[in-house]
Amino acid sequence: EVPTTVEALAGARDIIAERVADDATLRGRVRRIYEEDATVSSKIMYGKDEEADAQKFRDYFEWSESFKDIPSHRMLAIRRGEKEGFLLMRVEVPLERVVSQALPDYVKSNGPAGKHVTQAVEDGCKRLLMPSMETEARLLAKKRADETAITVFADNFRELLLASPLGEKRLLAIDPGFRTGCKTVVLDRSGKLLHHTVLHCTAGSDRQAYDAAVEVMALIKKHDIEAIAIGNGTASRETEAFIKKLKLPSSIPVVMVNESGASIYSASDVAREEFPNEDVTVRGAVSIGRRLMDPLAELVKIDAKAIGVGQYQHDVDQRALKASLDDTVVSCVNAVGVEINTASKQLLSYVSGLNASLAENIVAWRNENGAFTSRDQLKKVPRLGEKAFEQAAGFLRVRGGAHPLDS
Known part of the structure; x- marks a missing residue:
C-alpha cells in the first residue's frame, strides 16, 4: 500500500x-x-x-x-x-x-x-x-x-613486410650501443651467422675507435662484405658516422634498418632454437641483418604487436588488432610467395593451406632428405594431404628445380 x-x-x-x-x-x-x-x-x-x-x-x-x-x-x-x-x-x-x-x-x-x-x-x-x-x-x-587505428597499423605493417629486400648478400650487421658497445655480426648470403664481435666505436677512447676501425676493415676484407646494416636505435647516427669515416667503396651500401622488435625476437623461443649457444645481443644483430636481406622472412618470426607499427596500439581491441595483423602477414606472404628450400617454418606456416604443424614437417623432411627439386615432392611430406597441397602449391617456389614452372 x-x-x-x-x-x-x-x-x-x-x-x-x-x-x-x-x-x-x-x-x-x-x-x-x-x-x-x-x-x-x-x-x-x-x-x-x-x-x-x-x-x-x-x-x-x-x-x-x-x-x-x-x-x-x-x-x-x-x-x-x-x-x-x-x-x-x-x-x-x-x-x-x-x-x-x-x-x-x-x-x-x-x-x-x-x-x-x-x-x-x-x-x-x-x-x-x-x-x-x-x-x-x-x-x-x-x-x-x-x-581506424587498426587499419593504420595494418597498412604500416604491410609497408614494413613488403619493403624491398636487399637480397642474398654477405652482410656486416651492427646493433649500435654506447656503454655496451656495438654488437656486430657477419652473415653469409643465406643469413647464416659466420662471426660475431663487439665494437667500441661510439663512446670509447680514440684508441678503441681506432681498433674498431681496423677490425671492421679486416672483417670486410676477410668475408668479402657486400653491404652493411645498422639498427636505427640508440647510437645509430654515431655508428653510421663512424662507418662512413672509413671511406668504404661505393659498392658497399650502408643501410639503416628498423630494429623495432629485435629485442623481443632475441629473447624468443624461435631465436633460442636458431641460436641456442649465442647471447641475446648476438641474436638481435643477426635479426637486423636478416631484415635487410629479406624483411618479410624475418619479421614473420616476431609478434607483430612487438614491432610498434603505430600509436596507441595497446589501447585498441587487442583481439581485433591481432586478427588484422595476422591477416596482413598471410596476405603479404601469399602475395610474394615462398622459396620452399630456404623458408623457415614460421614463414611456411603462413602459406595458404599450411599450418605450424605442416610447416614443421616440411622443414624436417627437407633437413632429412635434402632440398626439394619439385613442388610435387611436397606430397611425400607426412600429413600433407592432397587438399593442403592444392592450396599451397601455387604460393611455393623451387628455385633451380627440375620443372621450370616450379620456380
Missing part, C-alpha cells in the same frame, strides 16, 4: 521515467542525435593539472569537439588520459533536444496529469536515458577509433 498521494504520484512518475528510458523507438531517435550532434569534451581532473605525468595530456585539459568529426588518434588519447586518471571525458547533447523527442509521445494534455507526465519524462531522459545513450556513444566512438 502507498500511504500518501505524494508518494503515489512519485511512484507513477518513476514508472513513466523507466518506460521512457526503455522506449526502443525513442532510443533510436536519440541515438541519431548523439551520432550527428553530440559534443565530446574532456577536462583535467581536480588537482591533477600540476602532476608531471598529466602534462602529456595538456592539450586535452579543456577540450571539446564534434562527436562525428573527432579523429581516431584524439579519441584514443583522451580515453588513455581518462584511464590513467587525469582526464574526465563526456559525450553530451542538450537535454532539451532529448526531451523534445519524448514529450509528444507521452504528454497528451496540459492539465495537472500532463504536468506530472512532463516531469516524469524530463526525469527519465536526464536520469536514465541520457547516461545510457552516452555509454552507447562512448562505445561507438571507441569502436570507430579502434577500426
Whole structure:
C-alpha cells in the first residue's frame, strides 16, 4: 500500500521515467542525435593539472569537439588520459533536444496529469536515458577509433613486410650501443651467422675507435662484405658516422634498418632454437641483418604487436588488432610467395593451406632428405594431404628445380 498521494504520484512518475528510458523507438531517435550532434569534451581532473605525468595530456585539459568529426588518434588519447586518471571525458547533447523527442509521445494534455507526465519524462531522459545513450556513444566512438587505428597499423605493417629486400648478400650487421658497445655480426648470403664481435666505436677512447676501425676493415676484407646494416636505435647516427669515416667503396651500401622488435625476437623461443649457444645481443644483430636481406622472412618470426607499427596500439581491441595483423602477414606472404628450400617454418606456416604443424614437417623432411627439386615432392611430406597441397602449391617456389614452372 502507498500511504500518501505524494508518494503515489512519485511512484507513477518513476514508472513513466523507466518506460521512457526503455522506449526502443525513442532510443533510436536519440541515438541519431548523439551520432550527428553530440559534443565530446574532456577536462583535467581536480588537482591533477600540476602532476608531471598529466602534462602529456595538456592539450586535452579543456577540450571539446564534434562527436562525428573527432579523429581516431584524439579519441584514443583522451580515453588513455581518462584511464590513467587525469582526464574526465563526456559525450553530451542538450537535454532539451532529448526531451523534445519524448514529450509528444507521452504528454497528451496540459492539465495537472500532463504536468506530472512532463516531469516524469524530463526525469527519465536526464536520469536514465541520457547516461545510457552516452555509454552507447562512448562505445561507438571507441569502436570507430579502434577500426581506424587498426587499419593504420595494418597498412604500416604491410609497408614494413613488403619493403624491398636487399637480397642474398654477405652482410656486416651492427646493433649500435654506447656503454655496451656495438654488437656486430657477419652473415653469409643465406643469413647464416659466420662471426660475431663487439665494437667500441661510439663512446670509447680514440684508441678503441681506432681498433674498431681496423677490425671492421679486416672483417670486410676477410668475408668479402657486400653491404652493411645498422639498427636505427640508440647510437645509430654515431655508428653510421663512424662507418662512413672509413671511406668504404661505393659498392658497399650502408643501410639503416628498423630494429623495432629485435629485442623481443632475441629473447624468443624461435631465436633460442636458431641460436641456442649465442647471447641475446648476438641474436638481435643477426635479426637486423636478416631484415635487410629479406624483411618479410624475418619479421614473420616476431609478434607483430612487438614491432610498434603505430600509436596507441595497446589501447585498441587487442583481439581485433591481432586478427588484422595476422591477416596482413598471410596476405603479404601469399602475395610474394615462398622459396620452399630456404623458408623457415614460421614463414611456411603462413602459406595458404599450411599450418605450424605442416610447416614443421616440411622443414624436417627437407633437413632429412635434402632440398626439394619439385613442388610435387611436397606430397611425400607426412600429413600433407592432397587438399593442403592444392592450396599451397601455387604460393611455393623451387628455385633451380627440375620443372621450370616450379620456380
